[in-house]
Amino acid sequence: MRALLLLLLTALFCIAEEVPEQTVMGKSEEMSLTGKVVVLPVGQDDLVNKQAFRFWHRMLERAMDEKARAVVLELDTPGGLAFDTRDIITDDFGKLDIPLIAWVKREALSAGALIAFSSDRIYMAPDSTIGSAGLINGTGQEIEKVMRAKLESAFEASMRAVVEKKGHRMDVLRAMMFVDEENEQQFGSVTVRKGGLLNLTASEAIEEVDGKPLLAAGIAGTLEEVLEIEGLEGVEVIRPEPTGFEKFAWWVASISPLLIALGIGTAYFELKAPGFGLFGFISLGVFGLFFFGNNIAGNLAGYELMAIFVVGIVLIILEIFVIPGGIVGIIGALMSVGSLWFAMADRVDFSRIDEGGSIVSNLGDVLIGPALGLALGILGAIGLMLLFMRYLPDLPLFRGLVAKEALASGQGGESTKSLVGLIAVALTDLRPTGTILIEGMKKDAISKHGLIEKDSEVRVLKEGMTFEVERVDEGLA
Structure with a gap:
């Protein structure tokens, strides 16, 4: 019975992995972008949401493939994840072969300013601001001097090719990104004091210096005004949204601790109720959903970790029923728990552990979130076991099923x-x-x-x- 469940679990994940990308991501069900203006809002929380980056990447690929007229980035953001922003700028915005327009609706600070610099033209609403693109660490604290120098140098090099291609002023971006502790800097009517970073209002951003605007191509109070200036009035505008399938996968990844708790708890009760089956099938579905959702959501969950998880479960079962002694079970438990841990780690972050610092430190940053999720899941599983042990035997349905199983065993009715x-x-x-x-x-x-x-x-x-x-x-x- 348990061997069958493990085979079914593996088959479920394999089927999920083999679904064509177009179907998995719902592309065939989405409206065509051909000849349309694609508006991608970049809101207050979007640049700290890794799923938003994955969605933008997919939509930009679609915009190019389906020959959209233009892409408009509607910016109202205080900033967010520096490395993810750099990657989408260099890998997507910088290579886009259709017009990319940035409209600063209210603010484009920090990573939001970097995104604006990656567009072909920037427009700003009358009361909007842009700037303060200095790097900070994940906790909002200052970065150690040598490390800051390394990161700033790497970011400047990444941005320089894109900014120069788009025709923006690199000196303005540098003043937004890098602190000068010794000199004041002057940009038109704006003075950047020693130790400060450049911020521009809409009217300041359109000032001409040496015959060229500091940054923005113009001021536009609405998206319609932007499109009119760009000669796109009358063109159909579409605001794509994630498919229901994407939203579901992201939701599954967000409740991973709960799924771990349910999966471990129900697997335990399958072992405590031999031949019963219900708990085993629930555990099968829960762990299948866990790996499938995290894989689609862009985490490390994949064939390799799934295989390690299955082998670990097999070793635990061998320890219980065939070769007791402790060692086999411990190895199996470590393999299963370890695979659940790494399955929740972000795939892109994991690929960047050798950037900008020690590998050990960066690996710790990548795995600390999944470790917390795993700990919560295990604690939840323990709580679930205790609750079930206390209340489940008293439930009429459970008592009835156990009684039927006992009669079916051929050993006569239970006393x-x-x-x-x-x-x-x-x-x-x-x-x-x-x-x-x-x-x-x-x-x-x-x-x-x-x-x-x-x-x-x-x-x-x-x-x-x-x-x-x-x-x-x-x-x-």
């Missing part, structure tokens, strides 16, 4: 009398759990006082899903 105090025989080692034989019936049992060897006589102390027993000679002492 309704209490078995507490009766003598049984250990059919397996109790380490501390195992199986006992009492009045012709096999029962799951747990030893009250450590190891009890196979064939030992035991006394029943408590009844339930799992009987609590002690060695007979211990009870007489």
Whole structure:
């Protein structure tokens, strides 16, 4: 039964991996972008949402493939993830072969300013601002001096090719990104004091210096005004949204700790109710959903980690039923838990662990979030086990199913009398759990006082899903 469940779990994941990308991402169900203006809002929280970057990447590829007229980035953001922003700028915005227009609706700060510089033309709403693109670490703190120099140099090099291609002023971007502790800087009517970063209002951004605007091509109060200036009035505008499938996958990834708790908890009860099946199928579905959702959401969940997880479960089952001793079970548990841990790590972040610092430190940053999710999942599983052990045996449905299973075993009906105090025989080692034989019936049992060897006589102390027993000679002492 359990072997079948493991095979089904593997098959489920393999089917999910083999679904063509167009179908998985819902491309065939989405409206065509051909000849249309594609508007991608970049809102307050979008640049800290990795799923937003993946969605933008897909939409930009579609915009090029389907020959959209233009892409407009509607910016209202305080900033966000520096490396993800750099990647989408160099890998997507910088290579776009259709017009890319940035409209600063209210603010484009930090990473938002970098995105604006990657567009062909920038327009700003009357009261909007742009700038303050200095790098900080993930906690909002200052970066150590040498590390800052390395990061700033790398970011400048990445941005320089894109900014020069788009025709923007690199000196303006540098003043937004890099602090000059020794000199004041002048950009038109704007003075950047020592130790400060450049910020521009809409009116300042359109000032001409040496016959060229500092930054913005013009001021536009609405998106319609932007399109009119660009000669795109009358062109159909579309605001794509993630497909239902994408939203579902992202939601699954967000509840990974809950799925781990349910998967471990139901697997435990499958082991405690041999032949019952319901808990095993629930665990199968939950772990299949966990790996499938995290894979589609862009995390490391894939064939390799799935295989490690399955092998780990097989080793745990071998430890329980075939080769008890501890070592095999420990290895299996480490493999299974480790695969769940790494499955929640972001694939892109993991590929960048050798950038901008020590590999150990960067790896820790990538895995700390998944570690927290794993810990919450394990704690939840323990809580679920305790609740089920306390309340599940009293549920009418569960009692009925157990009774039917017992009758189907061919050993006759179970006695309704209490078995507490009766003598049984250990059919397996109790380490501390195992199986006992009492009045012709096999029962799951747990030893009250450590190891009890196979064939030992035991006394029943408590009844339930799992009987609590002690060695007979211990009870007489």
